[in-house]
Amino acid sequence: MVETDLKDRIWRHADRVEVGEIPFGTEIPGFTLVRCREETRIEPTLYKPLACVVLQGAKESFLGEAPVRFSAGQTLIVSLDIPTVSRIVGASPDAPYIAMALELDLSMMRSLAAELSDTGPGSEHLLQEQSVAIAAGDTDPNLLDAMERLFNLIGRPSDQRVLLPLILREIHFRLLSAGHGAMLRRLMLRDSHVSRIARAVSKIRSDIAAPIRIAELSQLAGMSPSSFHEHFKSVTAKTPLQFQKDIRLQEARSRLIGGAGSVTEIAFTVGYESPTQFSREYARKFGVSPRADRQGAS
Structure with a gap:
């Protein structure tokens, strides 16, 4: 499924822009490429909502103590701002870790949610699905195709003006439709536990210097303090203070x-x-x- 040609073109692009072993941005906002020729130690990472399509090698992130491994042919989906630790576990000079990552536009996700209602699980099923902020699964060939077309827009500003909004919309739709995109679908349901916890996460992120007030956060989430603690930890694998x-x-x-x-x-x-x-x-x-x-x- 993974095209060797795409991996080679990302390798050549990395050489042209003279990057090292770290993720590097492109002129397409939120679109990042990675080519790393060595395994890395565990490093703290602050994920934004994103999708990471792995073309070669493997990486491992942790949700609390639970490892989430994603490798060639798989896509990682992160639904919330989440502090974690991660490391590249499959890379060498001859076979580097190669991946494409795109930050997600949650407003675009919401505009697509109604269109997904005819193709995805119903709300009743979603409300019973497991709540996790990070999940990995096999890459849909249609998603890979759209991500490759996104890569092809680099250095083509005229094409970007016309095609970029269409490709971004398709990518977001593919992620919402993905088997492991349940967290994104739950996030679109206003009264789901996930969307309520997301409001509390946004509050903490917007003013990190303010002291934690559980009563205020639980009220914002529409939960009792004990229920808020339980659901916050189930989604983020951390207490609000942590x-x-x-x-x-x-x-x-x-x-x-x-x-x-x-x-x-x-x-x-x-x-x-x-x-x-x-x-x-x-x-x-x-x-x-x-x-x-x-x-x-x-």
């Missing part, structure tokens, strides 16, 4: 590496009252102190 801590630390690392202020300033910006506590938790999370991390990136 989730916020990971989000804060990931955001702090991004700002540190980008040079956006001193360590102390960034600690306060993401919600820490004690720079000492921030440095201690940062080192525990990333294996290096904030200052050393910044120096290593410069």
